[in-house]
Amino acid sequence: MFSCSQPSPRYEKSLGTICFVNLYKQGKPAYYNEIFNRIDQINTEFNTYIEAGDLYRINKFACDEEVIVSDDVFTVIEMAQKISALTDGSFDISVKPLVSLWHINTDSPHVATEAEIAELLPLVDFKNILLNPEKKSVRLLKTGMEIDLGGIAKGFAADEIAKICKSHKIHRAVIDLGGNVYVYGKKAKNELWNVGIKNPELPDSAPLIKIITPENSVVTSGLYERFFEQNQKRYHHILSPETGSPVENELTSVSVICHNSMIADALTTSFFVLGKTESLKLLPILQETFNLKISAVFIDKDHHITFSENFPYEYEILYDDWKVEGSN
Ligand code: ADP
Ligand code: MG
Numbered sequence: 001m002f003s004c005s006q007p008s009p010r011y012e013k014s015l016g017t018i019c020f021v022n023l024y025k026q027g028k029p030a031y032y033n034e035i036f037n038r039i040d041q042i043n044t045e046f047n048t049y050i051e052a053g054d055l056y057r058i059n060k061f062a063c064d065e066e067v068i069v070s071d072d073v074f075t076v077i078e079m080a081q082k083i084s085a086l087t088d089g090s091f092d093i094s095v096k097p098l099v100s101l102w103h104i105n106t107d108s109p110h111v112a113t114e115a116e117i118a119e120l121l122p123l124v125d126f127k128n129i130l131l132n133p134e135k136k137s138v139r140l141l142k143t144g145m146e147i148d149l150g151g152i153a154k155g156f157a158a159d160e161i162a163k164i165c166k167s168h169k170i171h172r173a174v175i176d177l178g179g180n181v182y183v184y185g186k187k188a189k190n191e192l193w194n195v196g197i198k199n200p201e202l203p204d205s206a207p208l209i210k211i212i213t214p215e216n217s218v219v220t221s222g223l224y225e226r227f228f229e230q231n232q233k234r235y236h237h238i239l240s241p242e243t244g245s246p247v248e249n250e251l252t253s254v255s256v257i258c259h260n261s262m263i264a265d266a267l268t269t270s271f272f273v274l275g276k277t278e279s280l281k282l283l284p285i286l287q288e289t290f291n292l293k294i295s296a297v298f299i300d301k302d303h304h305i306t307f308s309e310n311f312p313y314e315y316e317i318l319y320d321d322w323k324v325e326g327s328n
Contacts, residue, residue: 009174012036014043015154016105017178021161026170035161042160045073046153048096048146058138059096059146066137074136076149076156076262077129083152083266084126086286090273091266092126092241096146102246104237105150109228111235117244120144124241151238154180155219155265162261179225182217182261192314199319200224200252200299208322209297209305212314217261221268222253222299238272249275253299257313258292271296276306283308 009022010032019039023031048055054069061067069077080093097120103109128141140147154177165173165184172185174193183193195218196207203224211218223236240247254271256264267286271279276298287294295313298306305317306325317324 010036012039014039015046015157015177016150017154019157019178020174020176022174023165023170024172026168031164031168031170035164038160038164039157042072042153042157045070046076046149048148055147055149058140062138062140063143063145066132066135066139068135068137071136072156072160073149074131074133074138076152077138077147078131078133079156079262080149080152080266081126081129081131083263083270086289087270087274087282089126089241091151091270092124093147093149093151094124094126094129094140094145095239095241096148097123097144098239098241098244099148099150099237100146102235102239104239109230109235111230112245121244124244151269152262152266154178155217155260155262158182158217158261158265179220179222180217180261180265181219183213184215186214197253197255197297197299198222198224206318208299208317208319210316210318211255211257211297212316213257216257216259217264218255218257219261219264219268220253220255221272224252238269240273247273250300250302251276251298252301253297254279255297256294257296258294260290260292263290263292263294267294267296271298276300280306280308 007027011018011020021035044050044053046055047053048059050056054073058067083091101112101116101120123142123145130139158175158177158180161175162182162184175182181195187193192212192214195211197209197220199208200222228235235246238247251272254268256267258264295311296308303322305322
């Protein structure tokens, strides 16, 4: 409940999810308008179906010619490429033809056949995305290639909203773009934020884990979010660029915590593909490359919760039938 003296938070459907922003007492309509106009702009640029947008133009024309894009789209593709290189292609925005084949995130998903996958797999390779930083242009080197920024764009948007908060000297804000959370500023004087990580088995109930943190981005990707079932088998939305099918491993939820929501977003998707062991090995390299404190929480299907080494935040586990590995 919000008292009369406190303006309501605002939420809107965009970026393929519900975008929620709370600016608390400083929540002037003008600030919310600026934030949600920016979200709309990002949605137009990044949505593969909006004809006026850059992603639509890349996917339609970049196999034949260089396509000049906005600074936003260029920045995000550049970061995606960096993360692809660091994760040995586990994160790969050129998975789009496979995303379309599986009809992921639509009302009519389709279980792809081996033959269908085999036909499209040669189109998936981030090394065939060519960027020209001077011209801010994109080229796709193989006919039929397409890109999809669904695994990174919400993180970029969260960072952009945090920048707007900073520009207006907002004291505190919660930004939640469908699991892409940014807690900005201080919750109250010297008080830390509590950010919940959902219970993958009970996503609509109390969170499984409460992370107690200063300003941070906490991004979670869970298999409970977007999936479909056919013949008792569950197919979800994170694809292995190697096999062309939804990733199948021990994981059911991955959270990444760091100050850069775009990096955190791309890493949740990457870590799903890499699995827990490989992701934990990669973390120190990522921290060094980005000169950023990056932490992670992995939730396994068999009720194990793993915190990355030297996990720097306090946390609480709210259910008692889960085993914890690693600690702070
Ligand atoms: P969510 O959008 O639910 O927060 P993610 O951030 O993990 O989840 O992004 C998943 C989306 O990223 C998929 O819907 C798809 O568009 C795209 N995607 C799927 N697999 C990959 C991959 N291996 N690399 C990059 N993007 C991917
Ligand atoms: Mg992601």
